[in-house]
Amino acid sequence: MMLVQEMIIERFRGSVPKTKSVIQHLADVLEISYDAAYRRIQGKAKLDIEESMKLAKVGQFSLDQIMTAQQDLTALGSATDTINSIESLEKYFKDMETNLKAAGKDDVEWIYSAKDIPVFHHFNDSLLGRFKIYVWLHLLDDTMEGKRFADFHLPLSIKEQIKINKSLFEQFKRVEIWNDTTISSSLQQIHFYHEAGYIDHDTAKVLCNDLRELLKNASADLLQESYSIYYHELLLMSNNAVVRKKGIPVAGFVTMTMLGYIRFSGSNILNRMNEFFKHQIRQSTSIKDSSLKERSIFFNKMEQKINALEKSLERFNL
Structure with missing residues:
Protein backbone atom coordinates (compact mmCIF):
# COMPACT_ATOMS: atom_id res chain seq x y z
CA MET A 1 0.00 0.00 0.00
CA MET A 2 1.45 3.37 -1.00
CA LEU A 3 2.15 5.73 1.90
CA VAL A 4 0.62 9.20 2.03
CA GLN A 5 3.95 10.96 1.40
CA GLU A 6 4.62 8.75 -1.61
CA MET A 7 1.22 9.63 -3.06
CA ILE A 8 1.80 13.36 -2.54
CA ILE A 9 5.18 13.16 -4.25
CA GLU A 10 3.71 11.09 -7.08
CA ARG A 11 0.90 13.59 -7.70
CA PHE A 12 3.38 16.49 -7.54
CA ARG A 13 5.68 14.68 -9.97
CA GLY A 14 2.85 14.56 -12.52
CA SER A 15 2.63 18.37 -12.50
CA VAL A 16 6.32 19.06 -13.11
CA PRO A 17 7.16 20.35 -16.62
CA LYS A 18 9.10 17.80 -18.67
CA THR A 19 11.90 20.30 -19.12
CA LYS A 20 12.51 20.60 -15.38
CA SER A 21 14.03 18.33 -12.76
CA VAL A 22 11.49 16.98 -10.26
CA ILE A 23 13.96 17.33 -7.40
CA GLN A 24 14.91 20.89 -8.33
CA HIS A 25 11.26 21.91 -8.82
CA LEU A 26 10.34 20.51 -5.41
CA ALA A 27 13.32 22.31 -3.88
CA ASP A 28 12.23 25.60 -5.48
CA VAL A 29 8.61 25.24 -4.33
CA LEU A 30 9.55 24.36 -0.73
CA GLU A 31 12.50 26.78 -0.71
CA ILE A 32 14.90 24.09 0.53
CA SER A 33 18.20 22.70 -0.73
CA TYR A 34 18.50 20.17 -3.53
CA ASP A 35 19.72 17.53 -1.06
CA ALA A 36 16.79 18.20 1.32
CA ALA A 37 14.38 17.83 -1.59
CA TYR A 38 16.03 14.56 -2.62
CA ARG A 39 15.64 13.17 0.91
CA ARG A 40 11.92 13.97 0.88
CA ILE A 41 11.44 12.28 -2.49
CA GLN A 42 13.29 9.21 -1.21
CA GLY A 43 11.22 9.17 1.99
CA LYS A 44 14.28 9.73 4.19
CA ALA A 45 12.84 13.04 5.44
CA LYS A 46 9.18 13.73 6.20
CA LEU A 47 7.02 16.35 4.56
CA ASP A 48 5.30 18.55 7.13
CA ILE A 49 1.73 19.84 6.71
CA GLU A 50 2.79 23.24 5.36
CA GLU A 51 5.07 21.64 2.79
CA SER A 52 2.33 19.23 1.71
CA MET A 53 -0.07 22.14 1.24
CA LYS A 54 2.48 24.01 -0.90
CA LEU A 55 3.00 20.98 -3.14
CA ALA A 56 -0.76 20.48 -3.50
CA LYS A 57 -1.29 24.13 -4.39
CA VAL A 58 1.47 24.25 -7.00
CA GLY A 59 0.67 20.76 -8.32
CA GLN A 60 -3.06 21.59 -8.42
CA PHE A 61 -4.25 18.44 -6.67
CA SER A 62 -6.40 17.81 -3.60
CA LEU A 63 -4.95 16.65 -0.29
CA ASP A 64 -8.45 15.38 0.52
CA GLN A 65 -8.10 12.84 -2.23
CA ILE A 66 -4.68 11.79 -0.96
CA MET A 67 -5.78 11.41 2.67
CA THR A 68 -8.85 9.34 1.79
CA ALA A 69 -7.24 7.29 -0.96
CA GLN A 70 -7.33 3.98 0.95
CA GLN A 71 -10.89 4.37 2.19
CA ASP A 72 -13.76 2.46 0.62
CA LEU A 73 -16.68 4.49 1.93
CA THR A 74 -19.66 5.09 -0.33
CA ALA A 75 -20.89 8.08 1.69
CA LEU A 76 -17.54 9.82 1.87
CA GLY A 77 -17.83 13.40 0.66
Whole structure:
Protein backbone atom coordinates (compact mmCIF):
# COMPACT_ATOMS: atom_id res chain seq x y z
CA MET A 1 0.00 0.00 0.00
CA MET A 2 1.45 3.37 -1.00
CA LEU A 3 2.15 5.73 1.90
CA VAL A 4 0.62 9.20 2.03
CA GLN A 5 3.95 10.96 1.40
CA GLU A 6 4.62 8.75 -1.61
CA MET A 7 1.22 9.63 -3.06
CA ILE A 8 1.80 13.36 -2.54
CA ILE A 9 5.18 13.16 -4.25
CA GLU A 10 3.71 11.09 -7.08
CA ARG A 11 0.90 13.59 -7.70
CA PHE A 12 3.38 16.49 -7.54
CA ARG A 13 5.68 14.68 -9.97
CA GLY A 14 2.85 14.56 -12.52
CA SER A 15 2.63 18.37 -12.50
CA VAL A 16 6.32 19.06 -13.11
CA PRO A 17 7.16 20.35 -16.62
CA LYS A 18 9.10 17.80 -18.67
CA THR A 19 11.90 20.30 -19.12
CA LYS A 20 12.51 20.60 -15.38
CA SER A 21 14.03 18.33 -12.76
CA VAL A 22 11.49 16.98 -10.26
CA ILE A 23 13.96 17.33 -7.40
CA GLN A 24 14.91 20.89 -8.33
CA HIS A 25 11.26 21.91 -8.82
CA LEU A 26 10.34 20.51 -5.41
CA ALA A 27 13.32 22.31 -3.88
CA ASP A 28 12.23 25.60 -5.48
CA VAL A 29 8.61 25.24 -4.33
CA LEU A 30 9.55 24.36 -0.73
CA GLU A 31 12.50 26.78 -0.71
CA ILE A 32 14.90 24.09 0.53
CA SER A 33 18.20 22.70 -0.73
CA TYR A 34 18.50 20.17 -3.53
CA ASP A 35 19.72 17.53 -1.06
CA ALA A 36 16.79 18.20 1.32
CA ALA A 37 14.38 17.83 -1.59
CA TYR A 38 16.03 14.56 -2.62
CA ARG A 39 15.64 13.17 0.91
CA ARG A 40 11.92 13.97 0.88
CA ILE A 41 11.44 12.28 -2.49
CA GLN A 42 13.29 9.21 -1.21
CA GLY A 43 11.22 9.17 1.99
CA LYS A 44 14.28 9.73 4.19
CA ALA A 45 12.84 13.04 5.44
CA LYS A 46 9.18 13.73 6.20
CA LEU A 47 7.02 16.35 4.56
CA ASP A 48 5.30 18.55 7.13
CA ILE A 49 1.73 19.84 6.71
CA GLU A 50 2.79 23.24 5.36
CA GLU A 51 5.07 21.64 2.79
CA SER A 52 2.33 19.23 1.71
CA MET A 53 -0.07 22.14 1.24
CA LYS A 54 2.48 24.01 -0.90
CA LEU A 55 3.00 20.98 -3.14
CA ALA A 56 -0.76 20.48 -3.50
CA LYS A 57 -1.29 24.13 -4.39
CA VAL A 58 1.47 24.25 -7.00
CA GLY A 59 0.67 20.76 -8.32
CA GLN A 60 -3.06 21.59 -8.42
CA PHE A 61 -4.25 18.44 -6.67
CA SER A 62 -6.40 17.81 -3.60
CA LEU A 63 -4.95 16.65 -0.29
CA ASP A 64 -8.45 15.38 0.52
CA GLN A 65 -8.10 12.84 -2.23
CA ILE A 66 -4.68 11.79 -0.96
CA MET A 67 -5.78 11.41 2.67
CA THR A 68 -8.85 9.34 1.79
CA ALA A 69 -7.24 7.29 -0.96
CA GLN A 70 -7.33 3.98 0.95
CA GLN A 71 -10.89 4.37 2.19
CA ASP A 72 -13.76 2.46 0.62
CA LEU A 73 -16.68 4.49 1.93
CA THR A 74 -19.66 5.09 -0.33
CA ALA A 75 -20.89 8.08 1.69
CA LEU A 76 -17.54 9.82 1.87
CA GLY A 77 -17.83 13.40 0.66
CA SER A 78 -19.25 16.85 1.20
CA ALA A 79 -22.82 17.77 0.29
CA THR A 80 -24.02 21.07 -1.14
CA ASP A 81 -26.10 23.27 1.13
CA THR A 82 -29.88 23.12 0.92
CA ILE A 83 -31.32 25.31 -1.84
CA ASN A 84 -34.70 26.78 -0.88
CA SER A 85 -34.46 30.48 -1.78
CA ILE A 86 -32.96 32.86 -4.30
CA GLU A 87 -30.26 33.69 -1.74
CA SER A 88 -29.27 30.04 -1.21
CA LEU A 89 -29.25 29.50 -4.98
CA GLU A 90 -26.86 32.42 -5.38
CA LYS A 91 -24.61 30.88 -2.72
CA TYR A 92 -24.77 27.59 -4.63
CA PHE A 93 -23.54 29.36 -7.76
CA LYS A 94 -20.81 31.12 -5.78
CA ASP A 95 -19.66 27.82 -4.27
CA MET A 96 -19.63 26.41 -7.79
CA GLU A 97 -17.13 29.11 -8.77
CA THR A 98 -14.91 28.10 -5.85
CA ASN A 99 -15.01 24.43 -6.86
CA LEU A 100 -14.27 25.22 -10.50
CA LYS A 101 -11.28 27.36 -9.56
CA ALA A 102 -10.00 24.64 -7.21
CA ALA A 103 -9.83 22.24 -10.16
CA GLY A 104 -7.18 24.43 -11.80
CA LYS A 105 -6.89 25.05 -15.53
CA ASP A 106 -4.32 22.67 -16.95
CA ASP A 107 -5.26 19.22 -18.27
CA VAL A 108 -8.64 19.17 -16.52
CA GLU A 109 -11.37 17.02 -18.06
CA TRP A 110 -15.02 17.04 -16.96
CA ILE A 111 -17.08 13.94 -17.85
CA TYR A 112 -20.83 14.33 -17.37
CA SER A 113 -23.68 11.83 -17.65
CA ALA A 114 -26.37 14.10 -19.06
CA LYS A 115 -29.76 12.99 -17.78
CA ASP A 116 -30.72 16.63 -18.40
CA ILE A 117 -28.95 19.20 -20.53
CA PRO A 118 -25.98 20.19 -18.34
CA VAL A 119 -26.61 23.39 -16.38
CA PHE A 120 -23.68 25.24 -17.93
CA HIS A 121 -25.47 25.31 -21.28
CA HIS A 122 -28.06 27.55 -19.60
CA PHE A 123 -25.61 30.04 -18.07
CA ASN A 124 -26.34 32.91 -20.44
CA ASP A 125 -28.75 35.81 -21.05
CA SER A 126 -31.32 33.77 -22.96
CA LEU A 127 -34.94 33.54 -21.89
CA LEU A 128 -34.43 29.78 -21.57
CA GLY A 129 -31.58 30.34 -19.11
CA ARG A 130 -33.82 32.50 -16.91
CA PHE A 131 -36.67 30.00 -17.28
CA LYS A 132 -34.50 27.09 -16.08
CA ILE A 133 -33.57 29.01 -12.93
CA TYR A 134 -37.25 29.89 -12.46
CA VAL A 135 -38.15 26.19 -12.68
CA TRP A 136 -35.45 25.18 -10.20
CA LEU A 137 -36.64 27.74 -7.69
CA HIS A 138 -40.30 26.96 -8.33
CA LEU A 139 -39.58 23.36 -7.30
CA LEU A 140 -37.37 24.23 -4.33
CA ASP A 141 -38.65 27.52 -2.86
CA ASP A 142 -42.11 27.52 -1.23
CA THR A 143 -42.40 31.30 -1.67
CA MET A 144 -42.39 30.82 -5.47
CA GLU A 145 -45.73 29.00 -5.45
CA GLY A 146 -48.19 30.68 -7.80
CA LYS A 147 -45.59 33.09 -9.17
CA ARG A 148 -45.76 33.45 -12.95
CA PHE A 149 -42.62 33.50 -15.05
CA ALA A 150 -43.37 37.03 -16.30
CA ASP A 151 -43.07 38.26 -12.70
CA PHE A 152 -39.75 36.52 -12.07
CA HIS A 153 -36.55 38.53 -12.47
CA LEU A 154 -32.98 37.50 -11.80
CA PRO A 155 -30.80 39.71 -9.59
CA LEU A 156 -27.87 41.25 -11.43
CA SER A 157 -25.50 39.46 -9.04
CA ILE A 158 -26.75 36.04 -10.19
CA LYS A 159 -26.52 37.05 -13.86
CA GLU A 160 -22.90 38.02 -13.33
CA GLN A 161 -22.14 34.90 -11.29
CA ILE A 162 -23.40 32.43 -13.87
CA LYS A 163 -21.36 34.17 -16.57
CA ILE A 164 -18.26 33.74 -14.40
CA ASN A 165 -19.08 30.06 -13.88
CA LYS A 166 -19.65 29.48 -17.58
CA SER A 167 -16.32 31.13 -18.42
CA LEU A 168 -14.51 28.98 -15.85
CA PHE A 169 -16.17 25.79 -17.02
CA GLU A 170 -15.29 26.43 -20.65
CA GLN A 171 -11.59 26.34 -19.74
CA PHE A 172 -11.93 22.59 -19.19
CA LYS A 173 -12.08 19.74 -21.63
CA ARG A 174 -15.76 18.73 -21.53
CA VAL A 175 -17.13 15.30 -22.33
CA GLU A 176 -20.90 14.81 -22.14
CA ILE A 177 -22.78 11.53 -22.57
CA TRP A 178 -26.27 12.13 -23.98
CA ASN A 179 -29.15 9.88 -24.98
CA ASP A 180 -32.58 10.41 -26.52
CA THR A 181 -34.07 11.61 -23.21
CA THR A 182 -31.48 14.29 -22.37
CA ILE A 183 -33.64 17.02 -23.87
CA SER A 184 -36.91 15.63 -22.43
CA SER A 185 -36.78 17.41 -19.08
CA SER A 186 -36.60 20.86 -20.70
CA LEU A 187 -39.42 20.01 -23.11
CA GLN A 188 -41.62 18.73 -20.29
CA GLN A 189 -41.00 21.86 -18.22
CA ILE A 190 -42.06 24.14 -21.09
CA HIS A 191 -45.14 22.00 -21.69
CA PHE A 192 -46.12 21.87 -18.01
CA TYR A 193 -45.71 25.56 -17.21
CA HIS A 194 -47.55 26.53 -20.39
CA GLU A 195 -50.53 24.31 -19.65
CA ALA A 196 -50.53 25.42 -15.99
CA GLY A 197 -50.74 29.06 -17.09
CA TYR A 198 -47.35 30.13 -15.68
CA ILE A 199 -46.02 31.08 -19.13
CA ASP A 200 -48.01 32.41 -22.08
CA HIS A 201 -48.00 31.02 -25.60
CA ASP A 202 -45.54 33.54 -27.05
CA THR A 203 -43.08 32.88 -24.22
CA ALA A 204 -43.33 29.12 -24.78
CA LYS A 205 -42.50 29.64 -28.48
CA VAL A 206 -39.43 31.73 -27.59
CA LEU A 207 -38.29 29.02 -25.16
CA CYS A 208 -38.57 26.43 -27.92
CA ASN A 209 -36.47 28.62 -30.22
CA ASP A 210 -33.91 29.14 -27.44
CA LEU A 211 -33.71 25.38 -27.04
CA ARG A 212 -33.00 25.08 -30.77
CA GLU A 213 -30.29 27.72 -30.42
CA LEU A 214 -28.75 25.80 -27.52
CA LEU A 215 -28.52 22.67 -29.66
CA LYS A 216 -27.10 24.71 -32.54
CA ASN A 217 -24.41 26.10 -30.24
CA ALA A 218 -23.62 22.62 -28.90
CA SER A 219 -23.21 21.37 -32.46
CA ALA A 220 -20.89 24.27 -33.29
CA ASP A 221 -18.87 23.68 -30.12
CA LEU A 222 -18.07 20.17 -31.34
CA LEU A 223 -15.62 21.82 -33.73
CA GLN A 224 -13.55 22.79 -30.70
CA GLU A 225 -10.96 20.33 -29.45
CA SER A 226 -12.13 20.81 -25.86
CA TYR A 227 -15.75 19.68 -26.29
CA SER A 228 -17.28 16.28 -27.08
CA ILE A 229 -20.70 14.63 -26.98
CA TYR A 230 -21.15 10.87 -26.90
CA TYR A 231 -24.48 9.27 -27.73
CA HIS A 232 -25.50 6.18 -25.76
CA GLU A 233 -28.76 4.55 -26.83
CA LEU A 234 -29.30 2.39 -23.73
CA LEU A 235 -27.64 4.03 -20.73
CA LEU A 236 -29.95 5.59 -18.16
CA MET A 237 -28.31 8.93 -17.44
CA SER A 238 -27.72 10.22 -13.93
CA ASN A 239 -26.36 13.80 -13.98
CA ASN A 240 -23.31 12.40 -12.18
CA ALA A 241 -19.84 13.58 -13.13
CA VAL A 242 -16.14 12.78 -12.81
CA VAL A 243 -13.30 15.30 -13.01
CA ARG A 244 -9.94 14.07 -14.24
CA LYS A 245 -6.63 15.89 -14.15
CA LYS A 246 -3.87 14.66 -16.44
CA GLY A 247 -6.03 11.59 -16.99
CA ILE A 248 -6.29 10.80 -13.27
CA PRO A 249 -9.73 11.03 -11.58
CA VAL A 250 -9.56 13.64 -8.80
CA ALA A 251 -13.20 14.29 -7.90
CA GLY A 252 -16.62 12.73 -8.32
CA PHE A 253 -20.05 14.34 -8.15
CA VAL A 254 -23.16 12.29 -7.40
CA THR A 255 -26.56 13.98 -7.58
CA MET A 256 -28.46 14.11 -4.32
CA THR A 257 -31.38 16.42 -5.17
CA MET A 258 -32.36 18.33 -8.31
CA LEU A 259 -29.34 20.66 -8.07
CA GLY A 260 -27.62 19.35 -4.95
CA TYR A 261 -24.81 16.83 -5.12
CA ILE A 262 -22.22 15.04 -3.00
CA ARG A 263 -18.62 15.74 -3.93
CA PHE A 264 -16.12 13.03 -3.01
CA SER A 265 -12.47 12.27 -3.66
CA GLY A 266 -11.77 8.87 -2.07
CA SER A 267 -9.83 7.16 -4.86
CA ASN A 268 -11.23 3.64 -4.45
CA ILE A 269 -14.81 4.73 -5.11
CA LEU A 270 -13.66 7.41 -7.54
CA ASN A 271 -11.72 4.91 -9.64
CA ARG A 272 -14.75 2.61 -9.82
CA MET A 273 -16.91 5.49 -11.03
CA ASN A 274 -14.26 6.54 -13.54
CA GLU A 275 -13.99 3.02 -14.94
CA PHE A 276 -17.78 2.91 -15.33
CA PHE A 277 -17.72 6.17 -17.29
CA LYS A 278 -14.87 4.94 -19.48
CA HIS A 279 -16.80 1.74 -20.21
CA GLN A 280 -19.94 3.70 -21.17
CA ILE A 281 -17.96 5.97 -23.47
CA ARG A 282 -16.53 2.90 -25.23
CA GLN A 283 -20.10 1.73 -25.82
CA SER A 284 -21.20 5.13 -27.12
CA THR A 285 -20.97 6.86 -30.47
CA SER A 286 -18.78 9.95 -30.65
CA ILE A 287 -20.91 12.69 -32.23
CA LYS A 288 -17.76 14.76 -32.61
CA ASP A 289 -16.07 12.09 -34.75
CA SER A 290 -19.22 11.01 -36.61
CA SER A 291 -19.94 11.80 -40.23
CA LEU A 292 -21.95 14.91 -41.08
CA LYS A 293 -24.95 12.66 -41.75
CA GLU A 294 -24.77 10.88 -38.38
CA ARG A 295 -24.30 14.16 -36.54
CA SER A 296 -27.30 15.66 -38.34
CA ILE A 297 -29.45 12.64 -37.43
CA PHE A 298 -28.48 13.06 -33.75
CA PHE A 299 -29.51 16.70 -33.58
CA ASN A 300 -32.52 16.26 -35.89
CA LYS A 301 -34.03 13.77 -33.44
CA MET A 302 -34.09 16.50 -30.81
CA GLU A 303 -35.30 19.07 -33.32
CA GLN A 304 -38.25 16.80 -34.08
CA LYS A 305 -39.12 16.65 -30.38
CA ILE A 306 -39.14 20.45 -30.22
CA ASN A 307 -41.38 20.53 -33.30
CA ALA A 308 -43.77 18.07 -31.66
CA LEU A 309 -43.95 20.25 -28.55
CA GLU A 310 -44.70 23.33 -30.66
CA LYS A 311 -47.59 21.53 -32.36
CA SER A 312 -48.92 20.55 -28.94
CA LEU A 313 -48.69 24.17 -27.80
CA GLU A 314 -50.60 25.30 -30.88
CA ARG A 315 -53.40 22.79 -30.28
CA PHE A 316 -53.67 23.85 -26.65
CA ASN A 317 -53.84 27.51 -27.70
CA LEU A 318 -56.81 27.01 -30.04
